[in-house]
Amino acid sequence: MAALDELTTPAGDGDTVCGVRARLVAAPADTAEAAALIRAAQGLSVVIRGGGTKLDWGPPPRELDLIIDTRRLSGVVEHAAGDLITVVKAGTPMSELHGLPGQQLALDAPAGATAGGTVAANASGPRRLRYGTARDLLIGITVVRPDGTVTKAGGKVVKNVAGYDLGKLYTGAFGTLGLITECVFRLHPAPAAAAFVRAVAPPGQAAKILAGQFAASALEVNAAPGAEPELAVLVEGTPAGVRERAAAIAALLDGEVSEQAPDWWDVSPWPDGGVGIKLTGRLSQVPALVATAVGAGATVRGSAGAGVLYAGFPAPNPSPGPATTGIGPSSPGPASSSATSTSASDSSPTAGSTGTGTSSPAAVSTGAGRSSPVSSSASTVSPVVGPGTGTAEGTVEAGRAIELLRAAAVRAGGHAVVLTAPAGVRETLDMWGPVPGLALMRRVKDQFDPDHRFAPGRFVGGI
Amino acid sequence: MTGIDALAARLRAEIGVRRVLTDRQELRTYECDGLAHYKVIPALVALPSTVEQVAAVVRACAETGTPFVARGSGTGLSGGALPHADGVLIVTSQLREIVEVRPEDERAVVQPGVINLQVTKVAGPHGYYYAPDPSSQQICSIGGNVAENSGGAHCLKYGFTTNHVTGLEVVTPDGERVRLGGPAPDTPGYDLLGAFVGSEGTLGVATEVTVKLTRLPETVRTLLAAFASTDQAGAATSAIIAAGVVPAAIEMMDALAIEAAESAVKCGYPAGAGAVLIVELDGPATEVEAQFTEVNALCEANGAFETRIAADDAERALIWRGRKSAFAAVGRISPDYIVQDGVIPRTALPAVLHRIGEVATEHGVRVANVFHAGDGNLHPLVLFDDSVPGQAGRAETVSAAILDLCIEHGGSITGEHGVGIDKAKHMPRMFSDDDLDTMQLVRCAFDPDGIANPGKIFPTPRLCGERPGRRQGAHPAQAAGVAEIF
Numbered sequence: 001m002a003a004l005d006e007l008t009t010p011a012g013d014g015d016t017v018c019g020v021r022a023r024l025v026a027a028p029a030d031t032a033e034a035a036a037l038i039r040a041a042q043g044l045s046v047v048i049r050g051g052g053t054k055l056d057w058g059p060p061p062r063e064l065d066l067i068i069d070t071r072r073l074s075g076v077v078e079h080a081a082g083d084l085i086t087v088v089k090a091g092t093p094m095s096e097l098h099g100l101p102g103q104q105l106a107l108d109a110p111a112g113a114t115a116g117g118t119v120a121a122n123a124s125g126p127r128r129l130r131y132g133t134a135r136d137l138l139i140g141i142t143v144v145r146p147d148g149t150v151t152k153a154g155g156k157v158v159k160n161v162a163g164y165d166l167g168k169l170y171t172g173a174f175g176t177l178g179l180i181t182e183c184v185f186r187l188h189p190a191p192a193a194a195a196f197v198r199a200v201a202p203p204g205q206a207a208k209i210l211a212g213q214f215a216a217s218a219l220e221v222n223a224a225p226g227a228e229p230e231l232a233v234l235v236e237g238t239p240a241g242v243r244e245r246a247a248a249i250a251a252l253l254d255g256e257v258s259e260q261a262p263d264w265w266d267v268s269p270w271p272d273g274g275v276g277i278k279l280t281g282r283l284s285q286v287p288a289l290v291a292t293a294v295g296a297g298a299t300v301r302g303s304a305g306a307g308v309l310y311a312g313f314p315a316p317n318p319s320p321g322p323a324t325t326g327i328g329p330s331s332p333g334p335a336s337s338s339a340t341s342t343s344a345s346d347s348s349p350t351a352g353s354t355g356t357g358t359s360s361p362a363a364v365s366t367g368a369g370r371s372s373p374v375s376s377s378a379s380t381v382s383p384v385v386g387p388g389t390g391t392a393e394g395t396v397e398a399g400r401a402i403e404l405l406r407a408a409a410v411r412a413g414g415h416a417v418v419l420t421a422p423a424g425v426r427e428t429l430d431m432w433g434p435v436p437g438l439a440l441m442r443r444v445k446d447q448f449d450p451d452h453r454f455a456p457g458r459f460v461g462g463i
Numbered sequence: 464m465t466g467i468d469a470l471a472a473r474l475r476a477e478i479g480v481r482r483v484l485t486d487r488q489e490l491r492t493y494e495c496d497g498l499a500h501y502k503v504i505p506a507l508v509a510l511p512s513t514v515e516q517v518a519a520v521v522r523a524c525a526e527t528g529t530p531f532v533a534r535g536s537g538t539g540l541s542g543g544a545l546p547h548a549d550g551v552l553i554v555t556s557q558l559r560e561i562v563e564v565r566p567e568d569e570r571a572v573v574q575p576g577v578i579n580l581q582v583t584k585v586a587g588p589h590g591y592y593y594a595p596d597p598s599s600q601q602i603c604s605i606g607g608n609v610a611e612n613s614g615g616a617h618c619l620k621y622g623f624t625t626n627h628v629t630g631l632e633v634v635t636p637d638g639e640r641v642r643l644g645g646p647a648p649d650t651p652g653y654d655l656l657g658a659f660v661g662s663e664g665t666l667g668v669a670t671e672v673t674v675k676l677t678r679l680p681e682t683v684r685t686l687l688a689a690f691a692s693t694d695q696a697g698a699a700t701s702a703i704i705a706a707g708v709v710p711a712a713i714e715m716m717d718a719l720a721i722e723a724a725e726s727a728v729k730c731g732y733p734a735g736a737g738a739v740l741i742v743e744l745d746g747p748a749t750e751v752e753a754q755f756t757e758v759n760a761l762c763e764a765n766g767a768f769e770t771r772i773a774a775d776d777a778e779r780a781l782i783w784r785g786r787k788s789a790f791a792a793v794g795r796i797s798p799d800y801i802v803q804d805g806v807i808p809r810t811a812l813p814a815v816l817h818r819i820g821e822v823a824t825e826h827g828v829r830v831a832n833v834f835h836a837g838d839g840n841l842h843p844l845v846l847f848d849d850s851v852p853g854q855a856g857r858a859e860t861v862s863a864a865i866l867d868l869c870i871e872h873g874g875s876i877t878g879e880h881g882v883g884i885d886k887a888k889h890m891p892r893m894f895s896d897d898d899l900d901t902m903q904l905v906r907c908a909f910d911p912d913g914i915a916n917p918g919k920i921f922p923t924p925r926l927c928g929e930r931p932g933r934r935q936g937a938h939p940a941q942a943a944g945v946a947e948i949f
Binding site: 080081082083084085102122124132133135136143145149150151152153155156157158159160161162163164165166167168169171172173177188189190191192207210211213214215237238240241244245278280281282283284285306307308412413414415417432433435436437438439440441443444445446447448459460461 | 565567568569570590611612614618622623625626635641642643645646647648649650651652653654655656657658660661662678680681701704705707708709746747748749750753754806807808809810835838839840873874875876877878879880881882886890893894895897898899900901902904905906907908909920
């Protein structure tokens with residue numbers, strides 16, 4: 001067995017995960033080398049790093065000895081165009097897979113993201129409406145288990161029910177079950193034509209698109225305090241079909257057809273150092289979710305067609321002061337006026353269809369620091385602000401905003417997950433929130449990683 | 464009193480006398496599923512009508528270490544619902560409530576005994592349907608579909624059961640009721656829903672299923688194209704895919720399958736065809752019309768000597784009738800047959816079909832080919848006469864050789880029928896011991912005692928006993944209250 005010091009190098013200043021610095025870094029070149037590394041690293045705590053675009057998602061690791069960097073595990077191993085599949089190493093940039101000759105891996109990802117990282121984080125973008133997410137597009141996978149065993153699941157054909165579908169288990173596991181070294185994806189033909197329709201329209205209008213015969217590839221919402229909400233629709237297909245459907249959608253939404261996506265398309269609505277939250281819910285509850293998040297001061301983007309939204313708050317102020325850039329509505333005025341124009345449910349005292357335990361409009365538009373209406377409105381969720389943070393007003397605000405959004409997401413039948421937050425705030429939050437089936441998940445983790453060495457503490461329930 | 468007698472007494476008290484069967488004649492009704500040459504009479508059959516009753520039965524099994532097998536409509540083709548001789552068969556067909564239909568959320572919630580086609584029927588008036596459509600959709604249950612990750616002719620475009628289920632309530636093998644997923648997508652945590660779908664009843668019993676409803680397409684166009692040979696039909700299939708068209712379905716039948724279908728249902732396919740393709744396109748009208756013209760031209764360019772276009776639903780049903788009846792129809796031309804289910808990369812179709820023909824000739828049996836050409840899912844029907852000594856054995860040999868071909872070409876030993884009891888022995892040809900061991904880590908998490916559908920999928924069960932270094936109880940950080948707040 002190769003010695004650990006032959007396979008690793010000392011970590012540098014940049015080799016940190018959410019502020020936790022590693023001791024060692026390794027960048028294996030293939031699956032065999034990765035397996036040798038992991039066998040040599042028994043006893044060490046490990047975090048896997050791809051392009052690093054989502055490395056700040058989730059809580060910091062409890063411990064961190066070794067970062068395994070996947071970027072040398074790169075390249076398209078096979079592109080079987082006639083079979084519409086590709087086999088790629090985990091560190092392959094997604095950008096390479098978006099433009100295979102005549103075909104595409106139809107899974108949106110930011111510049112720099114790798115295939116393995118996109119799968120591990122179950123990240124997706126606007127086109128998930130038509131093409132699904134990594135769990136739908138991944139048909140085979142190679143993983144090195146925490147004990148160093150190399151294991152495969154699935155295969156190279158789209159239709160395959162032999163054995164457990166472990167690809168789905170590894171998808172979205174955030175590297176807690178092992179190291180993904182190779183992925184097999186289903187591909188789609190590149191569309192002959194595509195067009196966007198952009199409209200100033202409340203998110204409730206999205207239902208008209210879904211109920212129509214437009215076969216939209218994406219249906220995105222963009223809303224922010226003090227701004228008119230927008231919808232944007234992507235249609236793909238034959239040139240004549242795209243022209244016709246785009247025109248019909250533009251007429252329906254009173255929008256305009258564009259070759260270009262709006263500049264907010266597939267852009268996370270939080271700045272570096274801000275707070276990013278993923279919100280999910282029933283399709284019919286998307287307008288209410290958007291209204292609640294905007295009312296709390298967030299910029300909201302995401303798929304109104306799939307019920308997956310992202311809410312972003314700017315970085316909290318380092319010290320108490322005018323809350324114009326902090327979490328929470330900057331003032332009751334713009335927030336309540338935008339909420340009124342965003343959704344009927346927020347302008348109505350009964351809060352419309354948002355169900356039981358709704359936060360009242362007054363609570364939604366309550367400014368930072370006025371704690372009682374907010375906390376009483378979100379009484380179904382226990383306070384998440386930990387001891388010793390009360391002095392940082394931004395931290396308290398973040399906790400309250402997340403409580404509010406989490407309660408709204410639960411009412412909508414979904415979840416609110418804090419993807420990222422600045423240091424100081426992150427530690428005080430329950431980033432994942434309550435998760436059904438957690439006891440079973442712990443048992444799965446215990447089977448794969450009995451010593452809890454892979455991404456310790458980064459996943460749901462402290463897994 | 465034997466163990467089973469005691470269990471029967473307990474279950475009669477808990478779920479009702481009429482819901483527990485132990486009479487041998489009554490038990491015999493359940494001795495097999497759709498793969499009828501495997502037969503085992505269960506020790507007890509439970510017919511629960513509520514989720515609480517399912518949980519009670521499983522709990523009783525867990526407490527007594529009794530194996531259990533869940534069964535829906537019993538249409539499975541891999542022996543996945545084959546009973547255990549010393550165990551309990553839990554029949555879920557009494558759980559048949561449609562809990563809710565929410566077109567505004569594109570979701571329906573149903574109990575596991577609900578029939579597949581019934582979901583489409585209740586969603587239809589709202590303009591929606593349930594996309595997975597196994598050939599048995601008039602009788603197969605949603606619970607069975609979840610267990611087997613059922614596909615169907617239209618999964619080329621729409622995917623399988625796993626792509627259309629967003630939430631489950633399951634009873635785990637220790638009798639706990641657990642929710643996995645929900646009405647919204649991307650539930651945080653491990654995708655145990657994704658692991659459960661297709662686990663063939665080895666991880667527990669699904670008791671409630673939240674499914675996606677799909678918008679009914681504006682237009683559906685169906686084309687039947689007749690070719691002189693399967694080579695030509697295969698080339699046309701490749702040309703359609705290469706042109707960037709993703710049809711809702713591309714199905715192929717060879718001459719022998721056509722002959723069987725004609726004799727059974729008089730589907731009136733073009734005379735003298737060596738192969739027919741059924742191509743269905745659906746979606747917005749303008750898209751479908753443009754692609755339909757292209758598909759028609761590609762079929763003709765690849766040698767189609769006749770193409771027929773369904774003018775209405777009745778003509779479409781006629782075209783499909785031959786295909787959907789094919790399995791049963793071979794009974795008209797052969798006393799016995801084996802239905803095989805394997806997958807190859809689509810591009811290997813011509814080579815594999817030739818080799819199947821050669822192998823069949825070598826062994827003196829006939830093979831009728833009916834398959835989902837679009838995704839390379841073969842359903843060769845190996846015909847034989849069990850009354851002729853040696854034929855059954857030769858048919859088995861040919862059937863196994865077909866699976867060899869699938870594996871050689873990088874495919875799969877099952878595309879939609881599942882592993883069950885029938886193909887457990889073939890799993891090591893597709894997966895290494897480590898691969899199978901890893902799958903069973905999940906099994907150990909759900910079912911450490913191995914009482915849920917034992918003997919299925921895995922040729923060798925993994926012992927889930929203690930491993931060195933395995934931590935018992937809560938993680939120290941969790942016990943200290945640290946882990947939970949992260």
